[in-house]
Amino acid sequence: MTKFELRGVRADVLIGAEEREEILKGVDLTINSGETHAIMGPNGSGKSTLAYAIAGHPKYEITDGEVLLDGENVLEMSVDERARAGLFLAMQYPVEVPGVSMSNFLRSSVTAVRGEAPKLRAFSKELQGAMKGLAIDPVFAARGVNEGFSGGEKKRHEILQLELLKPKVAILDETDSGLDVDALRVVSEGINHAKETHEMGVMLITHYTRILNYVKPDHVHVFSGGRIVESGGPELADSLEAEGYERFVKAGA
Template identity: 90%
Template sequence: MTKFEIRGLRADVLISEDERQEILKGVDLTINSGETHAIMGPNGSGKSTLAYAIAGHPRYEITEGEVLLDGENVLEMEVDERARAGVFLAMQYPVEVPGVSMSNFLRSSVSAVRGEAPKLRQFSKELQGAMKDLSIDSSFAARGVNEGFSGGEKKRHEILQLELLKPKVAILDETDSGLDVDALKIVSEGINRAQAANDMGVMLITHYTRILNYVKPDFVHVFAEGRIAESGGPELAAALESEGYERFVKAGA
């Protein structure tokens, strides 16, 4: 039973050498194995900052609080150690890595997380099976990481990593953005498949409720002004869909 706890997290974004701005202003959240928590909120509320601060992005500096994975503070770990411990981040804007093939990148990542390199034949079979499930053409295995990929193809690749790495907790930063209806269904099925196989906790950051029709949340949290302003069940997402975020923006202003 995995427990992922964010306690009193405050963080600044480093704008320049001499300028910084506080974005996270005391975030508290607990995610248990198998739970899906949807994080919703207006632009600029700090949702992506939360994701990148937990992952260890150098542009964000934690000033207070802790993030515990089964009692261990991941903020005391290097970025690669956080990944090996079981924290996964699917980025809103996946980067291209020219010259590194998808298959080599994924095998290296799996080797680092699992502690040993899988046998090549075994890994190839596992990779091709996962790619088929996500409707990724087998030829993509030889292409550079995200090089020349469409937005939807990049997002499928993020979920391909998720299925192969089998983390304890997955932070998915607007994985639904830029996806058409068919791609949204495929990506959602991949998330559900990975969660069912590994009983992982999921933090799903999104603006819209459409992905929540496929990835059913246990809890919905409204993020505003750098903190969680309100929490509830799936009915809260439905209310946000009809009412918007105006009352939270006004309350935080």
């Protein structure tokens, strides 16, 4: 069993050469193996800041609190050490890496996380199987990372990484944004498969409930003003769909 804990996390974002602004104002959250926690909230509430601060983005600085993965302090680890420890971040806007093929990037990533290079034939078989499961054309393995990919193709590639890297905890930052209905279903199936196969915990950041029709949350948290202002079960997402975030914006101010 894996336990991922946020205890009183506060964080600043760099908004100028030397100017910083506090965005996270005391976040407490515990995610166990096999659990899906949906983080919902309005624009500007700090959801993406939470994701990037945990991952170790240099623009964000955690100023107080603890981030623990199975009791180990993630904040004392470098970005690559966090990945090897079992953290994974699927970015809202995946970047292009021209000149580096998807297959080489993925094999290098797997090697870094697992600690040894997989046999080429075995990895090729593993990669082809994972791509098939996500309805990714095999020709994409030879293309540059995200180079010329549509929004849906980029998001499928993020979930392909998830499947191959087998993290303990996956932080998915608006993975549903920019997806049509078919792509949303395929990506959701990929998330569910990885979760069930690897018993990972999931932090699913989203504005909308549509992905929650496919990736069923165990817990739903409303994020506003840099903190969690209410938590509940799946029924809370239905309430948000019907009523919006107005009352929570006031609570988080």
